[in-house]
Amino acid sequence: MSKIKVTDLHKQYADNHVLRGVDLEVKDNEVVVIIGPSGSGKSTLLRTLNKLEEPTSGSVVVHGTDIAQKGVNIDQVREQIGMVFQHFNLFNNLSVGKNIMLAPVELGKLSKEDAVKQAKKLLGVVGLENKFDASVNSLSGGQKQRVAIARALAMNPDIMLFDEPTSALDPEMVGDVLNVMKKLAKEKGMTMVVVTHEMGFAKEVADRVVFVDDGIIQEEGTPDEIFNHPKNDRLKSFLSKILEV
Amino acid sequence: MKRHFPVIRWLMVLSIGLVVALGLFSAPIKSNAAEKTYQIGTDVTFPPFEYANDNNKYVGIDIDLMNAIAKDQGFKVNFKPTSFNGAIQAVQSGQLNGMVAGMSVTPERKGTFDFSTAYYNSGVVMAVSQNNNDIKSLKDLKGKTIAVKTGTTGAQYAQSIQKKYGFKISTFDDSSNVYEDVLTGNSVACFDDEPVLKYGINQGTKLKIVTKPAAGTPIALGVKKGTNKDLVEKFNAGLAHLKKNGEYKKIMDKYLNAKKNTEDNHSFFGILKQNKTFLWQGFLQTLWLTIVSIIFATIFGVIFGLFGVLPIKFFRGLSSTVIYLFRGMPLLVLALFIYTGIPTLTGTRIPAFIAGVITLMLDEGAYIAAFVKGGIESVDKGQMEAARSLGLPFGKSMRKVILPQGVKLMVPSFINQFIITLKDTSILSIIGILELTQTGKIIIARNLEGFKVWAMVAIIYLVVITLLTWLSNWVKRRAKI
Ligand SMILES: Nc1ncnc2c1ncn2[C@@H]1O[C@H](COP(=O)(O)OP(=O)(O)OP(=O)(O)O)[C@@H](O)[C@H]1O
Numbered sequence A: 001m002s003k004i005k006v007t008d009l010h011k012q013y014a015d016n017h018v019l020r021g022v023d024l025e026v027k028d029n030e031v032v033v034i035i036g037p038s039g040s041g042k043s044t045l046l047r048t049l050n051k052l053e054e055p056t057s058g059s060v061v062v063h064g065t066d067i068a069q070k071g072v073n074i075d076q077v078r079e080q081i082g083m084v085f086q087h088f089n090l091f092n093n094l095s096v097g098k099n100i101m102l103a104p105v106e107l108g109k110l111s112k113e114d115a116v117k118q119a120k121k122l123l124g125v126v127g128l129e130n131k132f133d134a135s136v137n138s139l140s141g142g143q144k145q146r147v148a149i150a151r152a153l154a155m156n157p158d159i160m161l162f163d164e165p166t167s168a169l170d171p172e173m174v175g176d177v178l179n180v181m182k183k184l185a186k187e188k189g190m191t192m193v194v195v196t197h198e199m200g201f202a203k204e205v206a207d208r209v210v211f212v213d214d215g216i217i218q219e220e221g222t223p224d225e226i227f228n229h230p231k232n233d234r235l236k237s238f239l240s241k242i243l244e245v
Numbered sequence B: 001m002k003r004h005f006p007v008i009r010w011l012m013v014l015s016i017g018l019v020v021a022l023g024l025f026s027a028p029i030k031s032n033a034a035e036k037t038y039q040i041g042t043d044v045t046f047p048p049f050e051y052a053n054d055n056n057k058y059v060g061i062d063i064d065l066m067n068a069i070a071k072d073q074g075f076k077v078n079f080k081p082t083s084f085n086g087a088i089q090a091v092q093s094g095q096l097n098g099m100v101a102g103m104s105v106t107p108e109r110k111g112t113f114d115f116s117t118a119y120y121n122s123g124v125v126m127a128v129s130q131n132n133n134d135i136k137s138l139k140d141l142k143g144k145t146i147a148v149k150t151g152t153t154g155a156q157y158a159q160s161i162q163k164k165y166g167f168k169i170s171t172f173d174d175s176s177n178v179y180e181d182v183l184t185g186n187s188v189a190c191f192d193d194e195p196v197l198k199y200g201i202n203q204g205t206k207l208k209i210v211t212k213p214a215a216g217t218p219i220a221l222g223v224k225k226g227t228n229k230d231l232v233e234k235f236n237a238g239l240a241h242l243k244k245n246g247e248y249k250k251i252m253d254k255y256l257n258a259k260k261n262t263e264d265n266h267s268f269f270g271i272l273k274q275n276k277t278f279l280w281q282g283f284l285q286t287l288w289l290t291i292v293s294i295i296f297a298t299i300f301g302v303i304f305g306l307f308g309v310l311p312i313k314f315f316r317g318l319s320s321t322v323i324y325l326f327r328g329m330p331l332l333v334l335a336l337f338i339y340t341g342i343p344t345l346t347g348t349r350i351p352a353f354i355a356g357v358i359t360l361m362l363d364e365g366a367y368i369a370a371f372v373k374g375g376i377e378s379v380d381k382g383q384m385e386a387a388r389s390l391g392l393p394f395g396k397s398m399r400k401v402i403l404p405q406g407v408k409l410m411v412p413s414f415i416n417q418f419i420i421t422l423k424d425t426s427i428l429s430i431i432g433i434l435e436l437t438q439t440g441k442i443i444i445a446r447n448l449e450g451f452k453v454w455a456m457v458a459i460i461y462l463v464v465i466t467l468l469t470w471l472s473n474w475v476k477r478r479a480k481i
């Protein structure tokens, strides 16, 4: 069953045509990894999936609703799509626990007591059980990103979007965050769309890898097809560049 | 755009509340206007025509004469103490029925005023410092500077002979500043109505009169052209009556042949002691004006600041326009515009205090709106995106995530703005609000001790500002910001 279906998606900023006809389908329990050079439109594509960017044209059907249409109650759709940002974006005015509890309590999903229980449980899942009362600023980057994942999970989403979740982290922190994401994919069967430069993660976890360049999907396939038998020239040169590093 | 409705509704309710509150403020004043009382403007710093006496009650030729005529003719007078120019504008805008302020009848003024029968004939004289023996007549003024008070016959006379005698003119808003300028030697002489200068010299100002009265002009009650005929008629009838029964002469003698005042203690503490109640009242008025204005300016500023960050173009445009308009306008101009301009447009009188509050609300509010908007905008965009991505609506995201962070950034600006508001209340003395600065002007008009009185006023402002700073620091610590 398809969870997300993007058809002929275009996005234009003034005369900068960033997405130029993207078709993409994400199935239930599928992990899709998006790779591509800087500025190719990966973030833009990901952000149109929960309407943080408004598409210029095309359709973005999530759970059967075309969110590209006007008049859609986008807040309801967003409740079911968690998002994790490159720079964490934890709420600086709230403690770790309250970051996680804010949305479920404010949106009437959980009572305060239940939200506290859930937040503690989620902190356990991401390996930070004793940080409930900690202030956001006292955390390391890797800890922040794991709290951000817990925060997104608190709304019980069935899709998770990740925009380069590890690229702002010190190398020794990357593993912790990737492990949480792997756990999510493998143990919970979470449907995930992940923009990342971590090719190891893509090879190990992705069901499908999508290569975006110049505003369109140039090639997609299993990790084996993409990494070991690339056909597209741009993909080949992209891979050779990142493997050099 | 439906999802933004709750925030907007909330803001609308606030704006309506604001308008209603202002309406309530002005409501009782409207009913006052219906009473059979004439609102008379006067310049409270123009002895001996009008000034506050030792007990800070308004007295003088104009005041006593007007009161006597009112008693004689059976009407009531409500004196509105403003500056001379302020009174002129208030009469022209219909705020006041008329003015008695030692006002000369000139052809120019006849274009916009109707005048009563003249009750005095004034002549302009020139005065110089007592120890100045070089300037004995107009001929000695060549190349020198002289001082006059704006809008007086003295000023007009000086202008009319300026070319002939080749001097420069410095203008001031208050007599005491005119005298001070002569005494310090910046100007060599000053021109003013004879009674005015005589009063100043009686008060101990070290000037002497060196010319005979010239350019005699009649002084009369003025009303806006074509209005308040009844007031003029009653005034003329009353004046004729008082002249007959001798009361007119009594009043004139009382002020024009006053004995030299030697009893007043002109030391710093003597002045302070004599005026402490008056200064205290001025201080309270300043404080009250500041507090009320800060409340309204904060509400106004927060509303328009929030408008500036709404995801709706119309509101953002509105916000920028309001900020641009009121931040770009000098406070003085805004105050005069509101006090005299609005009644011209609406035909309803507006009390000086309300005009003052509106002025400060718009001006300080525009600054507050700018930093509220700026404070919110300087919160990282990712905060809003993260909140929205969780399914939180715009309004909730704003209230729970963005505002708490923005407010923290705004606190120092708020404290700063409150202090500025306190200082800016002094500008409202121009529309006659009897706050601390106006109080100072009035005391100085009587005792001509500018330096000492301004020192007192300055100290009072500093004390209040210090207290205000302490208070806000205390709040800041309590709120752990
Ligand atoms: N809000 C915006 N306004 C104007 N242009 C934008 C905006 N957001 C993105 N762009 C442009 O869109 C293009 C694609 O940006 P995008 O962030 O999607 O690239 P990316 O593939 O995620 O790159 P990176 O790997 O560096 O994150 C870039 O040229 C960028 O400058």
Ligand SMILES: [Mg+2]
Residues within 6 Å of the ligand: A042, A043, A044, A163, A164
């Ligand atoms: Mg990106």
